[in-house]
Amino acid sequence: LKVSTGYHIVHNQQSYPDFHGFSYLQGSAPYIVGNGLPPSAAGATSPAPQTPFGPAIGSPITPYGYSFPTPGRVACAQSPAVCEKTAYRTLDGSCNHLEQPGLGVANTRYGRLLTPKYADGISAPTRSVTGEELPSARLVSLVAFGEQDVPDPEFTLHNMQWGQIITHDMSMQAGGTQSKKHPTRCCTDDGRLIGLDTAHKTCFAIIVPPHDPAYSQVGTECLNFVRTLTDRDSNCQYAGGPAEQLTVVTSYLDLSLVYGNSIQQNSDIREFQGGRMIVEERNGGKWLPLSRNVTGDCDAVDSSEVCYRSGDVRVNQNPGLAILQTVLLREHNRIADALAALNPHYDDRTLFQESRKINIAQYQQISYYEWLPIFLGAENMLKNRLIYKAPGGSYVNDFDLNIDPSVLNEHATAAFRYFHSQIEGRLDLLSEMRTVLGSLTLSDWFNRPGIIEVGDNFDSLTRGHATQPEELTDINFDRQIKHFLFRRNMPFGSDLRSLDIQRNRDHGLASYNDMREFCGLRRAHSWEDYSDLISVPIIEKLKSLYHSHEDVDLTVGGSLEAHVSGALAGPTFLCILTEQFYRTRVGDRFFFENGDKITGFTPDQLVELRKASMARLLCDNGNRITSMQPEAFRTVSGSNPIMPCTNIAQVDLTKWIDQKPYATADPSAHYGRK
Numbered sequence: 001l002k003v004s005t006g007y008h009i010v011h012n013q014q015s016y017p018d019f020h021g022f023s024y025l026q027g028s029a030p031y032i033v034g035n036g037l038p039p040s041a042a043g044a045t046s047p048a049p050q051t052p053f054g055p056a057i058g059s060p061i062t063p064y065g066y067s068f069p070t071p072g073r074v075a076c077a078q079s080p081a082v083c084e085k086t087a088y089r090t091l092d093g094s095c096n097h098l099e100q101p102g103l104g105v106a107n108t109r110y111g112r113l114l115t116p117k118y119a120d121g122i123s124a125p126t127r128s129v130t131g132e133e134l135p136s137a138r139l140v141s142l143v144a145f146g147e148q149d150v151p152d153p154e155f156t157l158h159n160m161q162w163g164q165i166i167t168h169d170m171s172m173q174a175g176g177t178q179s180k181k182h183p184t185r186c187c188t189d190d191g192r193l194i195g196l197d198t199a200h201k202t203c204f205a206i207i208v209p210p211h212d213p214a215y216s217q218v219g220t221e222c223l224n225f226v227r228t229l230t231d232r233d234s235n236c237q238y239a240g241g242p243a244e245q246l247t248v249v250t251s252y253l254d255l256s257l258v259y260g261n262s263i264q265q266n267s268d269i270r271e272f273q274g275g276r277m278i279v280e281e282r283n284g285g286k287w288l289p290l291s292r293n294v295t296g297d298c299d300a301v302d303s304s305e306v307c308y309r310s311g312d313v314r315v316n317q318n319p320g321l322a323i324l325q326t327v328l329l330r331e332h333n334r335i336a337d338a339l340a341a342l343n344p345h346y347d348d349r350t351l352f353q354e355s356r357k358i359n360i361a362q363y364q365q366i367s368y369y370e371w372l373p374i375f376l377g378a379e380n381m382l383k384n385r386l387i388y389k390a391p392g393g394s395y396v397n398d399f400d401l402n403i404d405p406s407v408l409n410e411h412a413t414a415a416f417r418y419f420h421s422q423i424e425g426r427l428d429l430l431s432e433m434r435t436v437l438g439s440l441t442l443s444d445w446f447n448r449p450g451i452i453e454v455g456d457n458f459d460s461l462t463r464g465h466a467t468q469p470e471e472l473t474d475i476n477f478d479r480q481i482k483h484f485l486f487r488r489n490m491p492f493g494s495d496l497r498s499l500d501i502q503r504n505r506d507h508g509l510a511s512y513n514d515m516r517e518f519c520g521l522r523r524a525h526s527w528e529d530y531s532d533l534i535s536v537p538i539i540e541k542l543k544s545l546y547h548s549h550e551d552v553d554l555t556v557g558g559s560l561e562a563h564v565s566g567a568l569a570g571p572t573f574l575c576i577l578t579e580q581f582y583r584t585r586v587g588d589r590f591f592f593e594n595g596d597k598i599t600g601f602t603p604d605q606l607v608e609l610r611k612a613s614m615a616r617l618l619c620d621n622g623n624r625i626t627s628m629q630p631e632a633f634r635t636v637s638g639s640n641p642i643m644p645c646t647n648i649a650q651v652d653l654t655k656w657i658d659q660k661p662y663a664t665a666d667p668s669a670h671y672g673r674k
């Protein structure tokens with residue numbers, strides 16, 4: 001088993017099975033600087049990791065493109081040969097790493113912790129160690145996972161929804177449409193398998209078992225599944241060896257889903273006036289601009305239906321997602337208008353970039369300090385240096401040149417998808433008094449976001465998501481996504497859990513057992529050895545599905561583990577997630593807590609940014625939301641009561657009054673122009 005030494009988080013085996021967190025493997029202690037010294041002044045870096053898998057630092061820089069991916073096509077373009085040290089991020093993520101400008105850029109490979117397990121060693125989907133096919137992904141979804149409706153007592157639906165925002169910011173597998181019907185058909189429209197000889201080479205259909213409780217009612221034998229494009233499908237990226245999948249968005253937490261992943265995408269959604277992004281006024285509200293291809297981008301009945309255009313093609317997928325995309329877009333314009341009033345001499349470009357920078361900083365603050373601790377555990381995050389108890393305006397200068405910020409395939413294709421379990425199929429509409437006005441059924445509104453513009457729905461759904469519990473993070477996946485995903489007016493749709501399992505095999509992820517070992521847990525030598533983390537009745541189910549305990553897919557085994565105390569995942573997924581969010585932070589030169597003189601904020605500004613909260617974001621960007629609980633990812637309670645928005649701390653933008661003479665002096669090379 002090969003292990004990437006670019007791995008930074010390690011389990012503490014001694015404490016196992018009463019597992020409470022990780023200890024730090026390498027890297028020097030962080031330094032929290034209160035005087036604004038740039039990180040280079042202290043010179044602390046981790047030892048250079050060697051990454052034998054995937055796009056190691058030092059490998060040739062792969063080019064990237066400027067257009068949305070079209071199924072079957074792989075984008076190619078060039079990274080700048082020389083990077084300028086500007087105050088702002090580029091739109092495609094290039095030049096974040098000044099020496100390796102292509103790291104974390106849109107349209108490049110995923111990272112990987114372990115060597116792939118392709119059946120042929122190159123690209124064929126994983127098979128059993130016996131050489132036979134693995135059990136049907138749908139069968140595994142049905143047997144190993146439940147569909148019970150168990151509300152989470154602690155966390156709201158916005159907690160789930162923010163996770164999807166983060167997902168869409170960090171990765172998107174190439175060649176798919178995600179939610180729109182894929183032009184490549186591997187099954188006939190009435191659910192029959194298309195013969196292997198006639199099916200497209202990217203087909204990897206999911207076979208529905210006989211007597212399927214849902215699909216057998218309508219005779220569906222096959223769920224469409226198209227393989228992700230890899231570097232082997234690209235004439236500009238492949239350098240030999242096992243295939244690596246491509247991701248079409250930047251890896252950084254940079255709100256690429258709001259601003260787009262290239263200058264071209266950005267130019268299409270930017271107003272070029274007052275630093276603002278385009279919003280369109282309809283019925284007195286300000287909304288995301290409309291798509292130019294309504295029936296192509298949405299499951300619209302006719303072209304007069306609302307269907308959005310944004311920095312991410314998945315924006316229309318579900319109402320909660322469209323709401324948060326709107327909130328983040330409105331926040332940009334709110335900041336831009338405020339900055340324009342405070343600094344009347346700023347031009348459009350400066351206003352745009354400064355507002356974008358503040359919007360991203362608030363978003364990173366909320367993501368790392370308010371949201372991620374719920375998933376990873378605050379103690380675990382502190383211990384592994386994903387967050388700090390940094391006082392007031394202190395900087396955390398932990399940027400590390402040796403860290404590859406690419407999103408890990410094991411993270412995006414297995415671990416992070418476990419939180420599909422949090423999805424709720426019923427979306428409540430709530431009044432300002434928090435009385436239920438009605439509810440929507442999720443599968444009626446996939447790819448039909450116009451519902452959020454009807455009447456008071458935007459505010460009612462936003463309050464609903466802030467009040468309604470998400471589904472418990474467990475082995476149950478809501479029926480709405482287990483049998484009715486993207487059903488498009490048909491009696492049944494697809495099954496997200498089956499797609500997750502099939503995608504694990506498509507990407508040839510290392511097995512659950514390999515990943516356990518990698519994460520410092522005990523390698524299982526028999527089925528019984530899994531009982532340290534998986535309950536015996538579930539192991540019995542797995543036994544009935546797989547030929548060998550070595551066959552258990554990472555997506556499956558990781559989702560069945562008992563959770564680590566204080567976190568929402570078991571040790572194997574927690575190890576992957578912790579490693580990912582460590583890399584996402586320290587591999588980002590523009591991370592908001594960095595005190596670099598050019599890219600950073602002033603201490604006064606940092607004090608303000610640390611006040612950002614989900615509650616305030618919702619208060620400021622609803623149509624007429626006037627009250628909220630201060631912790632919007634947590635359900636309303638005695639210690640988290642609904643209160644007037646005016647009582648919730650706000651980032652004071654007066655700290656941005658012309659404090660950055662360099663802001664206007666920035667070279668224009670990397671950002672959008674008309």
Ligand code: HEM
Pocket residue numbers: 160161162163164167171172173176178179247317318411412413416417419420422423481496499500503
């Ligand atoms: C209603 C909510 C959601 C729906 C309908 C949804 C649906 C989907 C679909 C259809 C895919 C692509 C499946 C495939 O073909 O492989 C996907 C991918 C993914 N989802 Fe979700 N999802 C939702 C929420 C979430 C949440 C809350 C998270 C995590 C917190 C999440 C994490 C992911 C990840 C990591 C991927 C892979 C991204 C990539 O392409 O690299 N999703 N989701």
